[in-house]
Amino acid sequence: xxxxxxxxxRKVGCxxxxxxxxEKAGLLPEPSRSAGNFRLYSDSHLxxxxxxxxxxxxxxxxDTIRNLLKLRxxxxxxxxxxxxxxxxxxxxxxxxxxxxxxxxGSLQKLRSQCSGPEASGTCEILLELSGCECHGAGVxx
Amino acid sequence: xxxxxxxxxRKVGCxxxxxxxxEKAGLLPEPSRSAGNFRLYSDSHLxxxxxxxxxxxxxxxxDTIRNLLKLRxxxxxxxxxxxxxxxxxxxxxxxxxxxxxxxxGSLQKLRSQCSGPEASGTCEILLELSGCECHGAGVxx
DNA sequence: CTTGACTCTATAGTTACTAGAGGGATTGTA
DNA sequence: TACAATCCCTCTAGTAACTATAGAGTCAAG
Ligand SMILES: [Zn+2]
Ligand SMILES: [Zn+2]
Ligand SMILES: [Zn+2]
Ligand SMILES: [Zn+2]
Numbered sequence: 054x055x056x057x058x059x060x061x062x063r064k065v066g067c068x069x070x071x072x073x074x075x076e077k078a079g080l081l082p083e084p085s086r087s088a089g090n091f092r093l094y095s096d097s098h099l100x101x102x103x104x105x106x107x108x109x110x111x112x113x114x115x116d117t118i119r120n121l122l123k124l125r126x127x128x129x130x131x132x133x134x135x136x137x138x139x140x141x142x143x144x145x146x147x148x149x150x151x152x153x154x155x156x157x158g159s160l161q162k163l164r165s166q167c168s169g170p171e172a173s174g175t176c177e178i179l180l181e182l183s184g185c186e187c188h189g190a191g192v193x194x
Numbered sequence: 195x196x197x198x199x200x201x202x203x204r205k206v207g208c209x210x211x212x213x214x215x216x217e218k219a220g221l222l223p224e225p226s227r228s229a230g231n232f233r234l235y236s237d238s239h240l241x242x243x244x245x246x247x248x249x250x251x252x253x254x255x256x257d258t259i260r261n262l263l264k265l266r267x268x269x270x271x272x273x274x275x276x277x278x279x280x281x282x283x284x285x286x287x288x289x290x291x292x293x294x295x296x297x298x299g300s301l302q303k304l305r306s307q308c309s310g311p312e313a314s315g316t317c318e319i320l321l322e323l324s325g326c327e328c329h330g331a332g333v334x335x
Numbered sequence: 336c337t338t339g340a341c342t343c344t345a346t347a348g349t350t351a352c353t354a355g356a357g358g359g360a361t362t363g364t365a
Numbered sequence: 366t367a368c369a370a371t372c373c374c375t376c377t378a379g380t381a382a383c384t385a386t387a388g389a390g391t392c393a394a395g
Contacts, residue, residue, distance in 0.1 A: 059372065064330040069373085074352060089360045091373055103331055104324035111301055115351070121320075128320050132311035135319050139305045146301065150294045153287055160252055160284045170273035178276050179262075179269050183245035189205040190244055200341065210342085215383060230391045232342055256382070 055085065055093030065102050072102065078115060080105055080122065113142055196226065196234030206243050213243065219256060221246055221263065254283055 062069045075081040081102060084094045094102075101122070108118045121138055124131040166177045173180075184190045203210045216222040222243060225235045235243075242263070249259045262279055265272040307318045314321075325331045 057373080064333070066330060068353075070353060071351085073374095078351085087360090087373095089373080091360075099330075100324040103326060103329040104320070106329045107323050107326045109351085110328070111304070112297060121323075125320055128316040129311040132308065132317040135317045136305065136308055139301065139319060143298065143301050143305065146294055146298050150291060150298070153291045153294065156253060157284065157287050157291070160280065160287065163252070164277065164280050164284065167273065167277055170270040175269040176273040176276045178280060179245070179266055182248050182262075183241045185244060185248045187251070188244040188247045189207060189240075192205070198342075209384075211384060212382085214343095219382085228342095228391090230342080232391075250382090 055095055056099070057087075058092050058094070061094050061099060061102065064099065065106050067102075067106055075102070075105060080115060080119060111142070112146070117142060196236055197240065198228075199233050199235070202235050202240060202243065205240065206247050208243075208247055216243070216246060221256060221259060252283070253287065258283060 056064070058069050058072055062072060072081065076083060081098065084092045084098055087093055104122075104125075105118055108121065113121075117138065121135065124135050124138065128135070163178060163181055166181045168177060170176060186192070197205070199210050199213055203213060213222065217224060222239065225233045225239055228234055245263075245266075246259055249262065250256075254262075258279065262276065265276050265279065269276070304319060304322055307322045309318060311317060327333070
């Protein structure tokens with residue numbers, strides 16, 4: 054008979070609307086319907102939804118997950134591609150980390166510019182922000 | 195007489211549309227207009243836009259930047275709040291980094307699950323993804 | 336006087352959902 | 366059996382920070 058959408062949502066821990074959204078986005082196949090037009094999900098739907106949600110918790114994009122789902126159709130043959138997909142995602146995550154590390158450095162340096170309001174009559178942080186060379190200050194035309 | 199929008203965009207290194215967007219978003223005051231209705235920016239506009247773009251390059255939200263601009267009206271008195279704002283942003287960045295670090299760990303562990311397609315007739319990565327406890331597998335009702 | 340580069344407004348697209356309106360279905364209870 | 370509560374349905378609009386059109390007007394050079 055299948056699970057109704059609310060039950061599924063409770064099981065995997067997401068909102069009902071999210072499940073309908075995945076269906077419209079082509080990530081979850083359309084389930085069968087009850088006499089009263091309610092969606093009725095099978096265990097394989099549940100499994101696939103769990104996969105999607107877990108991938109999302111790993112911050113994979115829906116597009117990446119779509120690719121993964123395609124590969125899943127022939128999991129054994131596509132083992133290599135699946136590994137590649139995960140590796141590519143790890144790379145994205147590491148790139149983000151590098152960016153954030155750089156950012157934190159810039160912010161700490163910025164933060165250290167302030168020597169208190171008595172020193173210059175203003176807050177030096179603002180001077181730094183609006184007078185930066187990287188956004189065109191002091192560059193003729 | 196002031197700079198036209200394209201000139202300003204070139205100076206600070208952003209798109210023309212972005213500048214108009216900031217105006218509509220209340221981050222940049224409306225500039226004066228030429229006889230032909232073209233926007234004409236002053237040096238103080240330029241400064242403020244530079245501040246905005248630099249803050250964006252530090253990944254501050256527009257809302258955070260709006261707050262900063264308010265504080266800027268009385269920079270000396272608000273020195274403390276300005277520092278707090280920057281500190282709060284550093285905290286956000288560090289929280290993100292922590293999250294990414296955790297994520298990378300999970301991904302590397304996931305990646306290590308695969309023992310090649312010969313072992314189990316499928317790719318174990320997929321089993322891990324769809325059979326995870328954290329999204330409800332193996333939990334009765 | 337026409338071409339081309341620029342500008343204007345207004346609107347729709349992007350990502351991954353979330354929230355609501357306005358209805359129908361089902362269930363439990365009086 | 367009537368009614369209320371709780372579910373479910375579709376459709377649309379909102380979020381963040383832009384980006385990308387469409388269709389029109391402006392301006393300088395040749
Ligand atoms: Zn200061
Ligand atoms: Zn800068
Ligand atoms: Zn594998
Ligand atoms: Zn999981």
